[in-house]
Amino acid sequence: MTSTNRETSRIDWAERAARLEFECDAFIDGRFIASSSGQRFATYNPATGKRLADVARCNGEDVDAAVAAAQGVFRRGDWSRASPAERNNVLTRLADLLQSEAEDMALTETLDVGKPIRDSLSVDLPSAVRCLRWYAEAIDKVYGEVAPTGMETLATVRRVPVGVVASVVPWNFPLVMAMTKLAPALAAGNSVVIKPAEQSPLSLLRFARLAQRAGLPDGVLNVVPGFGEEAGQALGLHPDVQALSFTGSTAVGKAFLRYAGESNMKKVSLECGGKSANIVLDDCPDLEAAARASAAAIFFNQGEICNAGSRLILQRGIKARFLELLLDAALEFTPGDPLDPETRMGALISPEHCHAVSGFVARARRQGARPLIGAEPTAAAGSEAFYPPTVLDDISPDMEIAREEVFGPVLCVMTVDTAEEAVRLANDSRYGLAAAVWTRDLSTAFRMEQALEAGTVWINAIRAGDMSIPFGGMKESGLGRDKSLHAFDNVTHLKSTWVAL
Structure with missing residues (x-):
């Protein structure tokens, strides 16, 4: 074009x-x-x-x-x-x-x-x-x-x-x-x-x-x-x-x-709510594909997504290379006019919400978070509802931004040494909507899937789905399921009839 x-x-x-x-x-x-x-x-x-x-x-x-x-x-x-x-x-x-x-x-x-x-x-x-x-x-x-x-x-x-x-x-x-x-x-x-x-x-x-x-x-x-x-x-x-x-x-x-x-x-x-963990291990089969998918998982729809991959948990061996690829992918989400067909990131829902997102980031920086990209509101078209892709490193699990749903284009980066540590960190949340694991080892993938407390676990993918797959969470992410035949459970009763012959 x-x-x-x-x-x-x-x-x-x-x-x-x-x-x-x-x-x-x-x-x-x-x-x-x-x-x-x-x-x-x-x-x-x-x-x-x-x-x-x-x-x-x-x-x-x-x-x-x-x-x-x-x-x-x-x-x-x-x-x-x-x-x-x-x-x-x-x-x-x-x-x-x-x-x-x-x-x-x-x-x-x-x-x-x-x-x-x-x-x-x-x-x-x-x-x-x-x-x-x-x-x-x-x-x-x-x-x-x-x-x-x-x-x-x-x-x-x-x-x-x-x-x-x-x-x-x-x-x-x-x-x-x-x-x-x-x-x-x-x-x-x-x-x-x-x-x-x-x-x-x-x-x-x-x-x-x-x-x-x-x-x-x-x-x-x-x-x-x-x-x-x-x-x-x-x-x-x-x-x-x-x-x-x-x-x-x-x-x-x-x-x-x-x-x-x-x-x-x-x-x-x-x-x-959700605070979904996106775990990338050292043996991730395709770092570039995982980085592109991880960027889209938090920056698509301005990050206003319940199952956004907002907590990026990286194993130490691939962290530097992965972040380099991720930041390159993030540049594709520069905020712009939503009516331009090439814009990939529009406005947040309101200036008030943008201010709330900005407040999360400001408090995280005061607590020691280190911005790698973004972290400041972007004025555009006379509106104060635009916020750029933001990546924060040096996030500790006790920080507010690591625990609360921001509902904006803000990615928290956390570092681990082992898969077991990654699972413990992922589960250290009151939410349990979704999680992702990137590894070429199927045994590791399935052991982690069994241990992760989430309604959906993606393996070598993130934010994938279909109408045939139920969607919903555990813990304070809710109860019941949308999509699939299981959605009928929400809107029907089971009625038993007993006929004496």
Whole structure:
């Protein structure tokens, strides 16, 4: 791509962005409506600081209306009693519509959260479409069971939808995270009330219009934008919500567990914080490939990723060479205009979040961390939400930055002498979302995999996955699993039937 074409393409995206129209009202019972209070909140483009739209600010009254609509249609059976083939057809049409509007959806994501348009187009939208298609096809592939009882009885076990499912999704991958919640819940026959993050409501409201066009019955999908302490808490405490799925911080995840206990003991699935260890041993089979993958694992999506490889644990023998390769790879992630198709790192979600990331780094430096690259905010396009790739060496395990989730493009480098020491260091965390091991020795790899306390362990890879693989964590990284057939565990009950013959 020449510089002229690149500039033209960036201008084209900017002109298209200026013409883009947004859905700004709540979507309840098949209609876009203002919040009951009439209040709105602004959503901003973090890359420019400019206001994008004023969105309906839903509260408990709006959540009540959405849950009532969801419960009503569930009991009528318009969707809950539809055949698997009918549900498959609607979700497949919805995936087709999402695919047909991929560019506008990708642009909406980029404007709302500051990520590069190249990533919205090549990662977020294809992943969201694949998720919908995967669960549409899974609907009629999940069989019940016949229990091995005596000849005088017939006992069956089948999955049944729970009823109303609430989902609260984060701002780092707004559409993708929404699909991992919505798709299995809808495929199983549930009705859904979903709250997007207040920082990123626009793509999910646009998606609601597509769901309506695809033929999803009114009330089956409801979108209630708003703030966590209002709409989110109301969903957590609502007695008619039978299951709730949340992705976000550990502190909020714990709050949802309390809400469930204080209300109706609803099923709760949580995908929360992470501080994933990325272990590279002296016998790593390809240092250059591992360095490139390690850079992408922390700098892709501005480091705003729950399973980012934020703790790099290097065996001493390869440390110098590996860091040289890593720093070269990091240069590819220079922050820039998200609408430029060649930009690989955009803006953080807000100036406030950028300030928080900067604060982590400043405190780490005062504690003795040594910056190898980055470590200072980067002003761009009149916004204070840009932060460069940052690598900090001389990190000790007791430092705040080694223990807390930064959720930004900040890599902590730690040094070990043995594989056993690396495992102890990796497990010295309240989080247990993911970990990676790079070694050519399979015996070492599998011994370490068995010892690592993480929901996912990659061997000679990092941040790899597929819809067929369950995703979730251990310890304070949460409970339950997204993706794969195991996601149905979050949104269904097992129902046993005993027939006396």
